[in-house]
Amino acid sequence: MDLSTQAGQEILSDIERNTSSVRGWRNLMLLCFDQKDIETFKTLQIICDGLDKLFDQKKQEAKKEFEAAVKAIRESKLKAGQRRLPNPIITAIPLTDVQRVTFIKLARTPNASLLLDKVAQFYLEDWNLPECAQKHLERALNFEPEDQHVMDSLAKAVEALARSIPAMQPTSVTAPSPEHARVSFNDTMRIKLPTLLRKASGPLPAERSQTLLKHHIDHLNEKQASRGQQAGFKTANLGSLHQQLRTLQSKIEMIEKRTHHEPPVIKPKEKLEPKRTSQIELPLRAPETQSPAELISHSLAAVHEGHLDEAASLCRRALELNPDQPLVWHTWATIGLGYFEEREMDKAITAFNEALRLEPNAVESWFNMGVAYSEKGDIEGALRCYLRSLFLSPENPKVRCNLGAVYFQNSQFDHAEQCFRAAIGIDATYARAWDNLGATLSAKGKLDEAVAACRKAVEIKPDYAEAWFKLGTILFQMEQADEAQKAFEQAAELRQDFPATFVYLAMLDARRGKFEEAEIACKKFTFLGGVPGLDWMAWQELALAGLQANRIEEALAAASRATELQPDEPEPWFTQGVAQHHAGRYAEAENAYAHCVTIKPTMAAAWYNLGVIRLELKNLVPAVEAMEHAVQLEAANPQAWYHLGRVREALGQVEPAVAAYRKAVDLDASLVDAWQNLGALLENAGRHDEAEAAKQNALLALHPQQA
Known part of the structure; x- marks a missing residue:
């Protein structure tokens, strides 16, 4: 310095x-x-x-x-x-x-x-x-x-x-039941909260966990007993599907609802009105003989008529004639707002700079130029403008709020929180500052405080759709599905054109098994243009709801839509593979699983399902390769070892098959099929004592009450 x-x-x-x-x-x-x-x-x-x-x-x-x-x-x-x-x-x-x-x-x-x-x-x-x-x-x-x-x-x-933080009271923890523990590995789905200026904001590291489709898993487990080995394969498939699905939401970035900047404001005498057509058209060019004051008057009229370039030209001519012409800076500021409304940010910034060259202490111009820089994604430019605004108007809550939004975008959450709290300290009824404070607190993982801040925002301004949406996303993250549903429904009622609201409503309905309602919500946000990077998740949830309801073709259509929207995500391809297998289309299922492991080679469940489907199709050598990948990535999966044994046995590889079966029953002694296959394999190899022991274990696994 x-x-x-x-x-x-x-x-x-x-x-x-x-x-x-x-x-x-x-x-x-x-x-x-x-x-x-x-x-x-x-x-x-x-x-x-x-x-x-x-x-x-x-x-x-x-x-x-x-x-x-x-x-x-x-x-x-x-x-x-x-x-x-x-x-x-x-x-x-x-x-x-x-x-x-x-x-x-x-x-x-x-x-x-x-x-x-x-x-x-x-x-x-x-x-x-x-x-x-x-x-x-x-x-x-x-x-x-x-x-x-x-x-x-x-x-x-x-x-x-x-020492200054009050001690928290200890809470009791109840151990999960065996049934819950069996599916608890599925309960790791995470979603990051969206925010309204994501292009320039840092990630919100807040997370949430939620059990998905436990009833569907139980439903397929019931089928296992009546449908034998193939049903067991499908149950394992879908269980693995849910295990992978719980990890995919950790990739969701904050896309739709972002920390809000204030819209441009202006306080000089003239205010920018909406564009309108006058009955008497003004000339696009003023006569050369006009005075500077008349040129400024024509310039303002040109702004109101939407002729912004002409207005800028008239302003420059007025300054050439009289550099001290009063209120020219205000005219430039008005032109800047006009360009802002037309989304021409570079021209808006140029106009605001012209205004500030003539009136360096015009806080409105600094403020509005900061908004224009924010819209461009230029955080450095926005920060400079808001700091100037704060220097000129330290008690202006809107300046504090927008400065906090810039800090939020730059992942400086402590500074952002302080700015929003300062804005609230100046004006406790400032709903936008409360909403932005909620976004910041959620980014810092203080979810209870974030909920309180958002509730304060909607208490002050009940028709604040964005705050209702933000409240819904935080409650969604906290697994408070009923409260989240109410918040999203309120947001949807207030603002029908906000697609992200319907994305979340679709996910909530799908998780509750309300397939028709979820499908309607999916169609709604699609009609509104969708939410890039987020809407595929709703289609994925809809696919799972379809599988749960045994609506296989509709589930397949939803999974296919998810892969179209996000072709580089492995989970929709995995879901598609499960749906194709349920439909009996083994070749299509194999292609979907193969695509999945190409995208994510470390996805054990996809390798396992790929190996089983290749075994069904008698593609034995590729099946061995897939199963070996599966057991390398998930060595504690008894089903993977069992199917590896089946493939090895089909290829005539006796000892490797015996080793795989033994590994399977070591991990799960209740695998009747594994004991039976091991016994038959040992009997054929002339190892009668070992074969007899395996058969006895198969009987015990089949009738454990006789043990």
């Missing part, structure tokens, strides 16, 4: 005069940003955040002191004029001389580990803000990772922070 410039010296002077004022420190941030000194910029972010929290703390302390004094006066029945009341409003943080000098030194060298450590001690020992101390010390370790003193201080800060 170069402080030798005039701007740098002025900022340092301002900090020396008002050391605890965040305004000077934010100016320093802007200077670093303009100089592209990102490391110092990050350090100053932490310093500013700490000062903001300290200022909030001091305000609360002053308020409590004032209220306590008022209460004391009332209780003593003395008139207010007879007692001196403390000032309930503070404008600056009171600092000692040592604290002030330390902060001034830190302004000159923000990345100095020793100074960051000293400031952290102030937060820890003087101000009781261990979280701020922790962030300063963690930043200090970035520059001096071997500094033992800093590490010791960090340990103290973490310990103090832990």
Whole structure:
């Protein structure tokens, strides 16, 4: 950071005069940003955040002191004029001389580990803000990772922070039943929450687990007893399908519902109206003899008529005639909004820059240009604009909210949370800030707090469809299906054109076995244009619901639709293979499984099903290859070892077949078919004693009550 410039010296002077004022420190941030000194910029972010929290703390302390004094006066029945009341409003943080000098030194060298450590001690020992101390010390370790003193201080800060958090009450845990344990490996499906500006946002690492289609697995298990070995194969297929399906949602990115930016706003006298056609058409070009004021008037009229390029040209002509023409900056700002509405972001940014060249302190232009940069996905440009806006209008909740959205997009969730909380502190009825806070808390894994924030948003603004949707996604993640359903239905009622809502409704209906309702929801979001990267999941769930209802052809159609939407995902191909096998189309099933293992060679269930289907088709050598892959990837699967034994036996490989059968019964002694095949194989090999023992074990497995 170069402080030798005039701007740098002025900022340092301002900090020396008002050391605890965040305004000077934010100016320093802007200077670093303009100089592209990102490391110092990050350090100053932490310093500013700490000062903001300290200022909030001091305000609360002053308020409590004032209220306590008022209460004391009332209780003593003395008139207010007879007692001196403390000032309930503070404008600056009171600092000692040592604290002030330390902060001034830190302004000159923000990345100095020793100074960051000293400031952290102030937060820890003087101000009781261990979280701020922790962030300063963690930043200090970035520059001096071997500094033992800093590490010791960090340990103290973490310990103090832990003491400040209320202890959680222990909760009892009930062991799963054997039946649940048998399918618990299927209960690992994860979904990441969507958010409204995903193109520029970091991933939301929040996750959820949910059991899918247990009834279907049980249904197929019941078929096993009556249909013999082939039914057992299909049960294993579908069980493996669910095992793989639970992993696929971890790949879902936040796509539709993203953290909201405020739409552009403007406060000058003229406001941008919707485009309309006037009965009297204005000329596209003003006469050359018009005055600058008349040109500006024509320029605004051209904006209202939608002739934006013409409006810009008229503005430039007015400036050529009179560089000091009043309100030209406002006209440029209006033109910028017009380009924004037309989705021409580059032209909008150019117009806002023209406005700011003439009026550098126009907070609306900085704000709106930040929105335009955000729409372009230019996080750096948006951050610069919002920081300027915050400097000019620190008490504007919309500026705080949009700045938080940029931090959210950049995965700086702590900074984002602080911005949204600051916006709420300024305006507690600001529904969008509550909604964005919910998104941020969910990204940090604080799901209960996230639900509370979203509920607050819809309490303030009951017709806020996006907040209802966000609430639904968090409840969906928390496995609260009924509550999630209500939230999504409310969102759908308020906004019929939001396809992601119907994607989630389709998944919820499918998991409840409501095939028709899920199918209608799938058609609805498809009609609305779908949700790239997410809608295939609903079709996948619909396919599973079809298998559960034994609607094989419809399940196959849904699985095929999922593969069309997401051809590089293995799970839809796997589902398609299961459906084809149920339909008796073994060749098509083999192709689907082969495609699946091509995409994901580590998918044990696909190799297993591929091996079994090849055995049914008498493709023995390829079947051996598939089964060997299956047992290598999942050595504890007795069915895989059993079928490997069958393939080896069919190829005349006696000893390898015996070894495979023995491995199968070692893993599951109740496999009657494995014992019988082992006994017959040993009998043919002349190993009568071993054959007799295997046959006895088969009888015991068949009639365990006789053991």
